Amino acid sequence: MSLIQPTLDTARLKLLPAHPDLTAAALDYHNRNRAHLEPWGPTPGPQYYSEDYWRTQMRQGARSWAEGHSARFLLATREQPERVIGTVGFSNIVRGVFQACHLGYGLDQACEGQGLMREALEAAIRFAFDDLKLHRIQANYQPANARSAALLQRLGFAIEGQAKDYLFLNGAWRDHVLTSLLNPHFDSRALLG
Secondary structure, three states: OOOOOOOEEOOOEEEEEOOHHHHHHHHHHHHHOHHHHHHHOOOOOOOOOOHHHHHHHHHHHHHHHHOOOOEEEEEEEOOOOOOEEEEEEEEEEEOOOOOEEEEEEEEOHHHOOOOHHHHHHHHHHHHHHHHOOOOEEEEEEOOOOHHHHHHHHHOOOEEEEEEEEEEEEOOEEEEEEEEEEEOOOOOOHHHHO
């Protein structure tokens, strides 16, 4: 795997790798979408909405890519590449006999309903399967998150079960629906050599 995470391009979007140069844009995205994103994430600590926090997050994202543990992207439109409108991330990348990761994503409230997240995820999934050569992508969502449920279904993710009190988010333990998508072109011979 290259030490420099690539940028992914779609018809309308650029998926930019996490980088300290994007600190201000990442902070602006999270500030603009504070109320929109908070129900689905951990309760933010006192530093969450600070430039120092997001600079550290961008550095950790770049380091985690170099170590092979994650691939984090910030979404921007081709027309406004300096304005972050969302995130897509593959975390907990595990090799060996698992060859899998977890998918997380978020989109600016003002950009919902335009098919942008589907476009971004289609490109990111191709990257995870073709370039990272993963076998499985796992994505979990809270049962009340109808948008995520519909999006993952359209992308071909299969429901595998439910997890009670799966994550502590927004001040309480939250149940999650567990889904996954398998790479139809995964070459298992690489695991045998």
